Amino acid sequence: MATRHLNPALFDNAGDAFRVATPLSDALLICDRDPELTELAACCVTFESDQSVYVAPLFARSWVGNYYVIGVGNSPIPPFVRDVCLDIGWHATSVVVPARIELLNLRRLECDRYGWVSYGCESTLERLLDVASLGLMSIGALCLRVDERHPEHVEPLVNYALWHRLLSADWTRPITLQTRVTLSPAVDALYERVRPEANG
Structure with a gap:
């Protein structure tokens, strides 16, 4: 199931219980510079399954309402997250972290x-x-x-x-x-x- 969280503390949560798309702050920074994406109030989204929990930044294309779950660099988005995104009409995509x-x-x-x-x-x-x-x-x-x-x-x-x-x-x-x-x-x-x- 997918739930939205507005708690910025989630961006610093690197506990063993979480598979975190790292570094989340870099993804927010990179995607926020994309004129086609609008940051959703520094929010992230949590995906939970029986095996793991995955936390990622969430953006939207403001004028069409398409939601994007962002993975970073060589931290691949888990298949179960891609499946959830597909089911609810969101997009799961990765960004390349620049130098x-x-x-x-x-x-x-x-x-x-x-x-x-x-x-x-x-x-x-x-x-x-x-x-x-x-x-x-x-x-x-x-x-x-x-x-x-x-x-x-x-x-x-x-x-x-x-x-x-x-x-x-x-x-x-x-x-x-x-x-x-x-x-x-x-x-x-x-x-x-x-x-x-x-x-x-």
């Missing part, structure tokens, strides 16, 4: 991934994207070009733009103020998904 440095970069950016970071700053975000379209430049230089007096106010918007792939960067190295960024080739389609007025 450690990419995960560290995602951790650095995640606090600025939310829509409220750009709320009320639409004109600044659009100017940021316009400046970034001029070519490769460091994050520090980009922030200065956008707001010479308060470049530190622009950095969260740069993080937001990097998270949502509005800006391109080399993710194989730590992202710092010296990281060179440029406008993403697919920025128009991506921006349409995240611009505040589109979601308001």
Whole structure:
């Protein structure tokens, strides 16, 4: 049987009684960056059988209501979980965990991934994207070009733009103020998904 749990403590439960899709936090982070998936309030789902208990993150495609149970890397989703998902119309899928440095970069950016970071700053975000379209430049230089007096106010918007792939960067190295960024080739389609007025 499948039951939903909203208790974040489940994400830290590594007891012997559980077969946990590890690391759950990495799966949440990776899938939350997928524009087609919406995190369900940091919830996970527990599947129970006579032999084992399996805990995994749960996501939904917001506009069609398709539910996804996520497995991570080389921790395969057990067959009984796949069977339950099939029976109830959910999807069981695995994600590839990227290199450690990419995960560290995602951790650095995640606090600025939310829509409220750009709320009320639409004109600044659009100017940021316009400046970034001029070519490769460091994050520090980009922030200065956008707001010479308060470049530190622009950095969260740069993080937001990097998270949502509005800006391109080399993710194989730590992202710092010296990281060179440029406008993403697919920025128009991506921006349409995240611009505040589109979601308001």
